[in-house]
Amino acid sequence: MHLQKYEKIPRATIARLAVYVQELEVMEQQGIKVISSEKLAWSCGVNPSQIRKDLAYFGEFGVRGVGYYVYELREAIKQSLGLDRTWNVVMVGVGNLGRALLRHQLLRKRGFVIVAAFDCDPFKIGEEIAGIEVQCSSKLPQSTIDMGVEIGIITTPPERAQRAANYLIEGGIKGIVNFAPSRITAPENVVVEYVDFIHNLFSVAFNITQHQIKGLL
Amino acid sequence: MHLQKYEKIPRATIARLAVYVQELEVMEQQGIKVISSEKLAWSCGVNPSQIRKDLAYFGEFGVRGVGYYVYELREAIKQSLGLDRTWNVVMVGVGNLGRALLRHQLLRKRGFVIVAAFDCDPFKIGEEIAGIEVQCSSKLPQSTIDMGVEIGIITTPPERAQRAANYLIEGGIKGIVNFAPSRITAPENVVVEYVDFIHNLFSVAFNITQHQIKGLL
DNA sequence: TATACATTGTTAAAAAATTCACTATGCACC
DNA sequence: GGTGCATAGTGAATTTTTTAACAATGTATA
Ligand SMILES: NC(=O)c1ccc[n+]([C@@H]2O[C@H](COP(=O)([O-])OP(=O)(O)OC[C@H]3O[C@@H](n4cnc5c(N)ncnc54)[C@H](O)[C@@H]3O)[C@@H](O)[C@H]2O)c1
Ligand SMILES: NC(=O)c1ccc[n+]([C@@H]2O[C@H](COP(=O)([O-])OP(=O)(O)OC[C@H]3O[C@@H](n4cnc5c(N)ncnc54)[C@H](O)[C@@H]3O)[C@@H](O)[C@H]2O)c1
Secondary structure (H helix, E strand, O other): OOOOOOOOHHHHHHHHHHHHHHHHHHHHOOOEEEEEEHHHHHHHHHOHHHHHHHOOOOOOOOOOOOEHHHHHHHHHHHHOOOOOOOOEEEEOOOOOOHHHHHHHHHHHHHOOOEEEEEEOOOEEEOOOEOOOOOOOOHHHHHHHHHOOOOEEEEEOOHHHHHHHHHHHHHHOOOOOEEOOOOOOOOOOOEEEEEEEOOHHHHHHHHHHHHHHHHHHH | OOOOOOOOOOOHHHHHHHHHHHHHHHHHHOOOOEEEEHHHHHHHHHOOHHHHHHOOOOOOOOOOOEEEEEHHHHHHHHOOOOOOOOOEEEOOOHHHHHHHHHOHHHHOOOOOOEEEEEOOOOOOOEEEOOOOOEEHHHHHHHHHHHHHHHHHEEOOHHHHHHHHHHHHHOOOOOOEEEOOOOOOOOOOOOOOEOOOHHHHHHHHHHHHHHHHHHHHH
């Protein structure tokens, strides 16, 4: 298998690859062994060329005239994305959302292991959720250094997100996923990703309105 | 103010407008009255032209030589997106994530009011969370019709998402936000949006790996 | 072994999105 | 009222992403 071409890979490609992995897993469970780009595209809601193109950034994984072997393709994609390993993750802010994420099974299944959780609320410190004991945020930087944690999840209120980020950065973290609806600043070498599903609600609301307007025309 | 031009609006624009609203709110709280596209761009992490272009889809909201009045712009964007009203929302699947969302304050603040929640687990039916009583899913279609609900949120396990969607569709819903990691099929006139933050973790992991590879070169 | 067939990998074309560069215009100050 | 300045709005240029088209190639079959 050839190495990843040195070419910038579109963000959108990464997101789609994640979807492909998802759907391939479902197919695997259904006992499907081989799949064509066309069928996979169909179930992922994208164009077949798109799939082939996305995969081409990383190598050749298919067999012409046949398609892709489901298991192999899934493994190949995971490897391409750097997911053929586990990533240690810490969480800052154990509120409603933080708890839900701590209890979420799929994270571990996908290779993201939450190894520690931090909060600044004395009432929450010491509590155990899904086998993780909540610790005082002040311990964060040292802990992440000690445990070699690479990814931090922020689930504090928005006005505390920057502070949480600072702790993480101090702790030598390499990437942050921020669930709080606020922008944070971090050094260049720290990867920051924002999650905000209000966007999706906005989008749905907007599209419903548009549909209705179009309906009137 | 002129009407929205009849032109297809990029999905990405909608997502960015949501970010602008967010940042404008923060600025408003800080007492900032006027903002230039350049400064707003800076705090939203985008290009100033991008902001002006995004806004141009909907009208002219600024004052040349001055900038945008923060309050007015925020209102204008919300109106453009169809968010100058409240939207009734129902939730299907009251597990870890469903609970977190029910307790989430920001949804209501942004105009999305969860008016009912449904689950199929008899142990959960009757429970009250954040003032909402969990009802049996079988009541869903009739309830949504009766209450004139337009948006449904799916937070069931992935293998149940399609069933949940079917209930919603039967209930005459116009848009669905699916938090379960599985594709669903719905009629053309129903807007479907997928939320999956595993994508963001994938993306962070991938980018960390890339950074490291680049570092070695 | 040759032939037909299916489906990939890849190149080219098209479409979409972003950024740039400039024009128009409102405000402040003289 | 005129002048200078700042910044929005906009059309053109650029870049990126998606889609289409097709050549390359592995498999099955006779
Ligand atoms: N609840 C949801 O479903 C939901 C959905 C989308 C986004 N969000 C966002 O996620 C964030 C968390 O939401 P939530 O509902 O869990 O809020 P929450 O108030 O329940 O939890 C926030 C937690 O962060 C802790 N905290 C505050 N400052 C901290 C600090 N400096 N260090 C460590 N911990 C700190 C608090 O003690 C609290 O436990 C918010 O920004 C919210 O907007 C939540
Ligand atoms: N927990 C998280 O933080 C998190 C994060 C991202 C995505 N998700 C996804 O969100 C979904 C829910 O996650 P969760 O952790 O809350 O799971 P969960 O198991 O805690 O909750 C699922 C709920 O759905 C109910 N349910 C099942 N089938 C139903 C049906 N047909 N009609 C109505 N209700 C039904 C169950 O009774 C249960 O209460 C899953 O698909 C999960 O992958 C969860």
